[in-house]
Amino acid sequence: MEMILKGRPIVPGAASGTALVSTKPLSFLGGVDPKTGIIIERDHDLYGRSIKGFILCFPHGHGSTVGSYVLYSLAKNGLAPKAIVNMLSDPVVVVGAIIANIPMVDKIDITQIKTGDVVEVNGSLGIVKVFRR
Numbered sequence: 001m002e003m004i005l006k007g008r009p010i011v012p013g014a015a016s017g018t019a020l021v022s023t024k025p026l027s028f029l030g031g032v033d034p035k036t037g038i039i040i041e042r043d044h045d046l047y048g049r050s051i052k053g054f055i056l057c058f059p060h061g062h063g064s065t066v067g068s069y070v071l072y073s074l075a076k077n078g079l080a081p082k083a084i085v086n087m088l089s090d091p092v093v094v095v096g097a098i099i100a101n102i103p104m105v106d107k108i109d110i111t112q113i114k115t116g117d118v119v120e121v122n123g124s125l126g127i128v129k130v131f132r133r
Helices: 066-076 091-100
Strands: 002-006 008-011 014-021 055-058 083-086 104-106 118-122 127-131
Touching (some): 008 091, 014 083, 055 118, 066 091, 083 091, 083 118, 091 104, 104 118
Parallel strands (some): 083 104
Antiparallel strands (some): 002 127, 008 104, 014 118
16 A cells, blocks of 8 residues: 655655654654664653664654754764654754754654555655555
8 A cells, every 4th residue: 555645845855764653742852862863751652762764753843952953963873763754843853854964744644654664755845655565
């Protein structure tokens, strides 16, 4: 099965990979360990999971503006997601994705995406293709 979801382009570029989906907002400052890429926010539904190399799908970010630099640090250390898909982007995640050169799309109904789906993100066109067996 293939779905094409049309959203809003945020950060140009393209990436494909396996989806890692959360139903909860994510804070990169204090929520993700910048040295490992593992989610350390205790009440988060992805607690203990690495975001490295995934297409990271979550409703929106929250937290301090320093989170932008955490996302940049993750990218510099090879621990960042391949792309970010949000329901509604927030400035902290947008700035982080821009400076880290991570393709990003928002205005996507992420409930249509399941962890483990193969996803192609086109941040230039705002298109997310979802492939499910």
